[in-house]
Amino acid sequence: MRTPLKHSITVRVNGAEYRHEVEPRLLLVYYLREVLGLTGTHIGCDTTSCGACTVILNGMAVKACTVLAVQADGAEILTVEGLAKDSQLHPIQEGFWEEHGLQCGFCTPGMMLAAIQILARNPNPTDDEIRHGLDGNLCRCTGYQHIVNSVRYAARKLRETNQEAIPSAGGGR
Amino acid sequence: MIPAAFEYHRPSSVKDALKMLQDLPDAKLLAGGHSLLPLMKLRLANPPHLIDLGRIDALRQIRADRNILVIGAMASHWMIESSESVKRHAPLLAETAGKVGDVQVRNAGTIGGSVAHADPAADYPAALLALDAQFVAEGPNGPRVIAVDDFFTGVFSTALDAHEILTEVRLPFQDAGTGSAYLKFAHPASGFAVVGVAAALRMNGGKPARIRIGITGVGPAAYRPKAVEELLVGKPFEARTVAEAANLAADGVDVNEDLFASSEYRAHLTRVFTKRAVMLAGERGGARSE
Numbered sequence: 162m163r164t165p166l167k168h169s170i171t172v173r174v175n176g177a178e179y180r181h182e183v184e185p186r187l188l189l190v191y192y193l194r195e196v197l198g199l200t201g202t203h204i205g206c207d208t209t210s211c212g213a214c215t216v217i218l219n220g221m222a223v224k225a226c227t228v229l230a231v232q233a234d235g236a237e238i239l240t241v242e243g244l245a246k247d248s249q250l251h252p253i254q255e256g257f258w259e260e261h262g263l264q265c266g267f268c269t270p271g272m273m274l275a276a277i278q279i280l281a282r283n284p285n286p287t288d289d290e291i292r293h294g295l296d297g298n299l300c301r302c303t304g305y306q307h308i309v310n311s312v313r314y315a316a317r318k319l320r321e322t323n324q325e326a327i328p329s330a331g332g333g334r
Numbered sequence: 335m336i337p338a339a340f341e342y343h344r345p346s347s348v349k350d351a352l353k354m355l356q357d358l359p360d361a362k363l364l365a366g367g368h369s370l371l372p373l374m375k376l377r378l379a380n381p382p383h384l385i386d387l388g389r390i391d392a393l394r395q396i397r398a399d400r401n402i403l404v405i406g407a408m409a410s411h412w413m414i415e416s417s418e419s420v421k422r423h424a425p426l427l428a429e430t431a432g433k434v435g436d437v438q439v440r441n442a443g444t445i446g447g448s449v450a451h452a453d454p455a456a457d458y459p460a461a462l463l464a465l466d467a468q469f470v471a472e473g474p475n476g477p478r479v480i481a482v483d484d485f486f487t488g489v490f491s492t493a494l495d496a497h498e499i500l501t502e503v504r505l506p507f508q509d510a511g512t513g514s515a516y517l518k519f520a521h522p523a524s525g526f527a528v529v530g531v532a533a534a535l536r537m538n539g540g541k542p543a544r545i546r547i548g549i550t551g552v553g554p555a556a557y558r559p560k561a562v563e564e565l566l567v568g569k570p571f572e573a574r575t576v577a578e579a580a581n582l583a584a585d586g587v588d589v590n591e592d593l594f595a596s597s598e599y600r601a602h603l604t605r606v607f608t609k610r611a612v613m614l615a616g617e618r619g620g621a622r623s624e
Contacts, residue, residue: 164339186339207335209372212438215438227368232367275438296436296437297436
């Protein structure tokens with residue numbers, strides 16, 4: 162078949178606006194990594210299982226390996242690069258740091274973005290609720306306990322400092 | 335993995351989408367994309383045209399229309415799981431939506447996409463059978479209504495025509511006396527139902543006056559174990575009676591077999607989960623537990 166028509170998309174990623182002509186089959190994760198150069202979003206399984214590619218799209222955590230870039234036209238997107246503000250770590254980053262929530266770090270960006278989705282909906286989750294919320298994210302190093310501790314740390318910090326779990330750049334409220 | 339090349343179309347109304355579906359050869363509808371895009375990445379599907387329903391806002395609404403709950407086909411699993419209206423009028427569907435996939439999948443995947451794809455191990459079909467759902471499909475000749483008992487016709491097969499678009503799922507309200515439950519034995523890796531059983535029963539004087547059960551993951555398509563339902567209606571609700579009836583839950587079914595579960599094991603799980611789901615639904619509906 163002939164080369165399909167490219168489509169113009171406009172997205173706001175971590176607060177900055179981008180406009181590109183993209184092929185319809187370009188997946189959002191490749192757009193972020195290869196077109197925008199935001200390689201903090203990882204490609205793990207590439208089959209919607211592992212959650213390494215999780216980003217926040219219009220306030221909702223999604224797996225960017227299973228979203229077309231054209232579907233994200235007009236969206237606000239938050240990636241791991243947008244978590245810290247003015248050299249100040251986001252509480253979830255601080256949590257992973259303080260509670261040793263990572264070893265190799267491959268799953269960490271996706272874990273943190275899934276975690277802030279949980280905290281946006283439930284500011285004070287139980288360990289069971291955290292584990293259930295992280296169902297879609299795989300870690301092959303830690304055995305998860307330190308990740309759960311990290312999320313609990315972030316929950317406490319967010320409550321104490323009265324912050325929104327999903328920063329506004331992600332389309333969260 | 336990257337899908338094969340295709341042309342992308344983004345209609346802003348069902349009418350436009352229907353026209354595209356007629357005009358574009360072998361076009362596929364894109365809902366949340368969480369069944370279709372994985373298939374396309376594996377080259378199991380290579381549609382030359384994708385029609386994205388994602389910008390048709392009317393398809394995303396959830397509303398109560400007298401005593402019918404109307405769920406737009408593009409409502410996400412999360413919208414259904416968290417909707418106050420669904421929790422009040424069809425708690426079984428909210429419970430089921432909350433057990434689909436994971437948080438990220440529930441944010442993106444849609445009820446219409448899931449049921450039109452008709453994976454034999456999907457969660458919704460069990461609940462929709464138990465809730466006596468109806469489906470509204472818009473076609474070139476207008477809308478038509480399909481009853482759930484006629485909808486799931488086989489593996490990845492439904493009663494929808496190639497030129498139709500599923501627009502709504504309609505559910506009669508669950509009344510206050512109706513207890514319900516969806517229990518699944520989830521595949522430990524995929525989360526899909528090895529066996530999933532949904533039960534809805536209305537209790538009257540300690541006996542089920544009306545009961546519907548839907549079972550997914552077990553046969554080529556989700557089904558109702560009618561022999562089980564018939565044995566339970568009007569009989570005293572006791573664990574022993576329920577267990578005896580549930581023993582028939584996989585009878586006459588061509589039970590699926592895969593690396594994870596043999597057909598014997600899956601049939602066993604079907605009986606066990608049917609008993610548990612019916613007991614739990616009965617308890618929630620006001621039957622005393624023993």
